[in-house]
Amino acid sequence: MKSKIGSVVLISLGILLAGCGKETEEIGEETVTTVEESVAANLTEDDREDLAESQEAEEPxxxxxxxxxxxxxxxxxxxGEAVSVTSPLKLVKLTEExxxxxxxxxxxAENDLSLTEVGDERYFCEINSPYDSEERSIQVTDRESGESFTVDLEGFRYADDFSEADESFVEQIIRYAKAENGVLYFSVGHLTYAGFSPHNAYVAAVDLTEKKLLWKSEPLVSNANNFVIAGxxxxxxxxxxxxxxxxxxLDLTSGKVIEEIPLKSMADYLILKDNILYVRTYNTDYTFQVE
Incomplete structure (x- = not known):
């Protein structure tokens, strides 16, 4: 009897909520809450247990x-072996101001831009990489499968090319991270002149399924606040x-540099929107048509 009552209540609750969907868009969230409270007030203890178990089952x-x-x-x-190199995107400069x-x-604001891209809703990346701390990792959560990965990158903290006197300001941090199709891409680097520690400012890729590093680019290619993946x-x-x-x-499958375009100053942000690449640098803004 318990399961039948629970099923009836769950179905009733679903019908009530589904039936008021259009109405709640017009009268606001308060009405949805009132309906839920009204149904919940008539649940027995067994019904509440069935409802809780159902909600838990829906979340991976x-x-x-x-x-x-x-x-x-x-x-x-x-x-492994080097793969064929991808052709670079054709970037046609539209503006330089x-x-x-x-x-x-x-x-x-004026360009209606955001760092959140289409496709970001599946993977959530949280960077743990403050200066002078034991943390040097990226937490990746796959919202579809419920899997969570902690990628430990302690070995990327210091290069082997600096003097002891410069150690305090050549510590490398994780600057940006993005996951796509089971691969985590991240950029690492310090915030001072390359001359103090030239092996920095690169991008790398980790296969989350095979749990291995796929590639690491050559140094001095990425110290902007983010990067963009396009195809x-x-x-x-x-x-x-x-x-x-x-x-x-960079070729996404190998990390090889396939084209370089001179800029007037250091790039801060790169945003791709509607086939237009917006590039914000220290003192100049660019737009490029992506063809």
Missing amino acids: ETVSTIIEIENPSWDYYIE ANEITDTEKWF DVLLCGYGFTSEPDYLYQ
């Missing part, structure tokens, strides 16, 4: 996996005071 159980990734090289690296340096928020290409930017400033295109 989170399975946490720790992936420790060693840094095999401070130069370019690829796991000086900005006010401090008007970044205005740039985002088989990863777009990133590097620059610094008295250093060359470039927009780079």
Whole structure:
């Protein structure tokens, strides 16, 4: 009898909520709450247990996996044999305008831009990489499967190319991370001149299923606040005071640089929207048509 009552209540609750869907859009969330409370007030203890079990069954159980990734090289690296190189995207420069340096928020607002891209809803990446801490990892949650991965990147903290006197400011942090199709892409680097520790500012890819590093780009290609994935290409930017400033295109399957475009100053943000690539640099804003 318990299961029949529970089923009837669950079905009744579903009908009530489904039937008022259109109405609640018009009269607001308060009405939805009133309906739920009205139904819940008439549930027996057994019915409440059935409802709780049903809600729990709808949410996938989170399975946490720790992936420790060693840094095999401070130069370019690829796991296995090199693959064929993807052709770069055709980027046609549309605009190049000086900005006010401090008007970044205005740039985002006027162009209706956001760092959240279509497709980001499946994977959630949380970076744990503050300075002077034991944390150097990325937590990746797959919302579809319920799987959670902690990718330990301690081996990417310090390169082997700096003097002891410079250690306090060449510590490398994880700058940005994005997961797509079971692969985690991340950028790592320090925030000072390359001359103090040149093996920094690169992008790498980790296979979350095989739990291994797929590739790591050559150094000095990515110290912007983010990067963009467009098809088989990863777009990133590097620059610094008295250093060359470039927009780079990397082959997504190998991490190889396939094109570099000079910029007037260091890239801060890259946003792809409606086949237009918006590039915010220290003192200049660009737009490129992606063909």
